[in-house]
Amino acid sequence: MARLYTNNLNIGYSERLIVKSLSVEIPDKKITTIIGSNGCGKSTLLKAMTRIISHQSGTVVLDGKDISKENTKILAKKMAILPQTPESASGLTVSELVSYGRFPYQTGFGRLTKKDHEVIDWALSVTGTTEFRSRPVDALSGGQRQRVWIAMALAQETEIIFLDEPTTYLDMSHQLEVLELLQKLNLNEKRTIVMVLHDLNQAARFADYIIALKDGEIVKAGACEKVITPNILRQVFNIDALIGQDPRTRKPMCITYNLIKGETKNEENINTISTGMCVNY
């Protein structure tokens, strides 16, 4: 059994549940990605698993304990969260922000110990942000800033890291930069990574395990090949997808897709002919 799993999790209000009796296991030391259309409850699920929002019924269990009953500081040493587009008070320097990752380990006024400094230095160097350490966070580019926030999460020294759409608002190369960093952390440091992603191909390429949600329920959870299929994508996103294999990574990839219209509204399916497309980068 995995360290982290949910059991019959209901999130929301009784008249409108956002996530419905959801039971899922998060594989240890793997990258798990949650996919689904807007409003399907991906972020809600992530927030409930990290105790940021409370759930209505059911349990989230980490290491055999219900997280709603566990000491929040102990949890902060086991899992770190990178919220969607975190704001930061400007004027805060990179090393200051990263040092806040040590918060769960501190008492009193929070003077940083030698160990704290070592961990901060390590987090900065792994994320390639050492050179910005004395710069204000808001003076950095979007990709750099995202790496700094990841460094803060790393400074928490947790085995599990949650990220809510870590690639939003980043251009393609910065998206890859962030995802490759996460992959490296997973491979080299054996961190369990759980994230919400919008891009199917990125999900397929970087995740070991994919959870596909629709209206707060799991349509399919499993390895990429099991989830990135025309049938599942039709159910989850209401698209007619053409699935191929990434010639470089051997992972499934969605080459092109069309909205399925005819089924509900008697519309004609117009299959537009595209003139050129980038399928991989």
Add this chain to the structure above:
Amino acid sequence: MIKHTPHSIPFTYKLIVSILIFISMFIAALVLGAADITVQDVWLALTSNASGKNISIIKEIRLPREIAAIFVGAALGVSGAIMQGMTRNPLADPGLLGLTAGANAALAIVIAFIPSISYFGITIACFIGAAVGSLMVFGIGSLRKGGFSPFRIVLAGSAITAFLIAVSEGIGIYFKISKDVSMWTAGGIIGTSWRQLQIVMPFISLGILIALLSSRQLTILSLSDEVATGLGQKTNHIKLLLFIVIILLAGASVALVGNMAFIGLVVPHVVRAIVGTDYRFIIPMSAVFGGTFMLFADTLARTINAPYETPLVAVVAMLGLPFFLLIMHKGGKQFS
């Protein structure tokens, strides 16, 4: 730009320098004024039991008054800093979020219904008023689903403040106590007595002490609720604690001087420009700077048109407005 300066000089030096400025301002405030007083008189008044006209002026009039200025300045500076950090709103201050207006309304109510109430009773009434006022603001601000947004809080704050001011003025007119109420709320420290200080000082000291002890928590909370939760903070506990601190500080200030706009808003912004965004530094610095600022404003109020006094609120507003415009100009950079 000055972006690097907040971090280049160690905080301890900055604090020492500000405390030195504070002490000089304190002595200046005692020496300067309508009556001719020398530094030697001040020294004698502070250190010995010597008597004399000037020494009496210092001991009975100026000293309590300036101590009141220090405590109110520190209290408002610290409460403003806490509110700005907690709500992540650059415009948050006790005046805007209904605390001051609530305390004023409570003041009017007790003066109208319990005219014989003791000063201690008035202080407690101010605490209750501040609590009720701010709870109304936070309550209305978070009525809609999705909790309170900084924007909605400001709207609710202005509405509730206007309402509570109307309440206190209505009571003042109806019970014919407008003069008594406005004497309280006009924002003056004229005639502050040692007895009043004895009642209010412990509350303010306690509030500032708790604020200092929880300053690290406030820094984490000021990032965002989600980040704070993720880092293992019990955000609701901390918010409740800080909320009580704000009520203590703002309520006690109203009990002592009535309305005093701008201090809570301006002080933390100036302090942030000097020490950065860490509340472990902002809170103590806000206390010192708030005290110094009030001493300066009061000394100015007593001297620019001596022997007549210029209303302290007017001086504070005059000094505060340029700062306020500067914040607007910089676009509340710390929060954008």
